[in-house]
Amino acid sequence: MRVFVSNLSSALGAEIAKQIKDCEVVGAIEHLKQTQSTKKRLLENRSPELVETESSAVDPNDAFVENPVVVYSDKHNVGLLLKRCDVAIYSILDDPDGVVEALKTFDDGNSGDKLFIAISSVLTWAKTPVPAPRPEDWNGHREDTFKTRKPARKYAEYKAVETQVLSARREGLTTLVIAPGLIYGGAQSSLHAILRNAWLHPEEDVVVPSLSNGKGANVLPMISVYDLARVVAKAAVAAPSTSYLIAVDKSHTSLRDVCSAISKTLGSGGVRDVDAAEAEEMLVLEKSMAHLQLDLRFDTSGGAMDALEIEWTHELGLVANIARVADDYIKCMDLRPLRAVVLGPPQVGKSHLSAFLAKTYYLPHLTPSSVAADLLTTANLDDHLVGLREEVKKFRLNLKDLPEALLTELIRWKLTSPVCRNQGYVLDGLPVSVEQARALYFVAPSAASSDDESKHPDDGNTPDEEGKQRDESDDHQKPPPPSANLNAPNRVVVLDAVRSLLEHRAQALSQEDADKSGNTDIEFTRRYDLFKRETNPANQSGLVAYFERDQAVEVLELELDSEEMYTSKKHFVDPIAKYMEQGGKPYNFHPTPDEVDAAKKELDAQLVLWSFFLKKYIYLDTFCESSPPHRSIYIIPKSFCMH
16 A cells, blocks of 8 residues: 655654555655655665565556655646555645645546545634533534534635545545644644743743633643654554544643643743733734634544554643653754853963853853852742852852852752753853862762653653643643753863963953952962863873763863964864864754844944944055065044045
8 A cells, every 4th residue: 555645844744654664655745855865764664564565566556666755846746646646645734725636636546445634623623612501511522523613714724625625535535634633742833932932031931822811721622743643644544434533632731731831841930921912923923823722622532533542642631741742842853952161271261262152052151250140130049049149149249269169059050040951051161170070960869860761751652650640730740850960061172272371361460350360370370280180181080081981072172372373263263163063053043033133233233333434534455565565554534634
């Protein structure tokens, strides 16, 4: 049997193909450049039994097609491939007109029994009223009442296509409409905007995008993309007797509960209601926000989905599986936190490089002073952190005198913050020793979670039995305790320079600056000797050896012999960029639209200033062919030239 999937580029299409191992899967992709990777994925997914059956096929029609992947916009080749298939799977939401056209083409293809599956949405039920009076045993709309469903006006087109698909059912052509709930999981989720904002702004409360006065009390019918793929795959191989199937999980979760669960896992843990201005802006910028206004309950007991007997991954819904959902979102969006440490002797330029890396990759730049300022201005601290804040206050005017134990506790507090956990950080000049590194990053076994797998589960595992006994309370939404080596660095840059250069820089400081920065003669020597001892290649118990051996982190060490090397593209700029971006440039949603606007305004202001400068001054660039030749640049006020 040959199955055509209309969009193998989407998260759902790729997962459907992954679930169908005993049939030949072919289909369409969005871009030509995806051809080879998609084809490879399809070939690797075929079961050994399927390959063996094909190799012994006598009928040429039973052999694998030579080109199983075509570009969706190439209607001619899509039609040719579609006609050679026994099952076709299309998404109404992706291309309503294309579904009707594909159905006609598919019907004109090979003889024999065929199955056309149209994946729609429960959006076509948006305005379906609850029975009045409401029966006491009413648990939700049932799929056998689908003929009475009523869509909102903007979803009427989807219902019209559903009707055409259902009407085409006849002997030899079976049609099936699958109406899933709002889809979560993977990179293309109905909840993408909420997940993105919680991850991107973890210090802020998550907005509950309820555009009515319900404050998020509306119930969202939902299903994981992985469970929906299993439903579709099962139906493709053995079509149910019904022509309409509702695909939702077992939860009846409100929008507010969803936002709260996401916030407690990725963000601050808090939620807030949206105001009228924000609501209007959301509808314009985020199309999925309209979908989140649904308020529907479905009762699928005894329905077609139960008969399929799929192996659920998220049967109890998003809230009950929030840790897995969040982890899956981070993985599918490739949101790799960049956790960098910049080390070096005094006056080597650690702070300049740290600030540059933080600005380039949109990361927090962590120094004792910046972290202390954050702690002193943070509200709602627990008793322990209030005590830490009071201790730090005593040293706020001279943080270099902060005892190491307090400094370590202060930095550790920031490293475990949501923003550092999600996006990463650039830690400036710390740790200075192996002991301090262990104190910053190591969690004693007694403090680690015994069920740490719940935070980073394997894809496709079902919830544990304990989870199945819980209701959708706050217990589901609490993030697991931190694990050992929490937020340890994955990039370590060690700068070094000849001592004479560093001493020259230190001597150029005023006495006041030298005292504040720990660069007096005595402090400079102490810090320099400590750095050399910890980074000595012969010292197997030193800091560099600790990161490379115990933490399995590749350390970048740069030796700078002169001031000129700091601006060298070959010896300084390129090696650092290559090291930081190994495995691909980190992606973290930056720059945001607001950041793009701010950068544009800054550039415009600079252009205005430069334009004013050109009106007032003359710029002279002269070259003298003397021996040796030299170049001179003069900036002369125009008023002077007039005289």
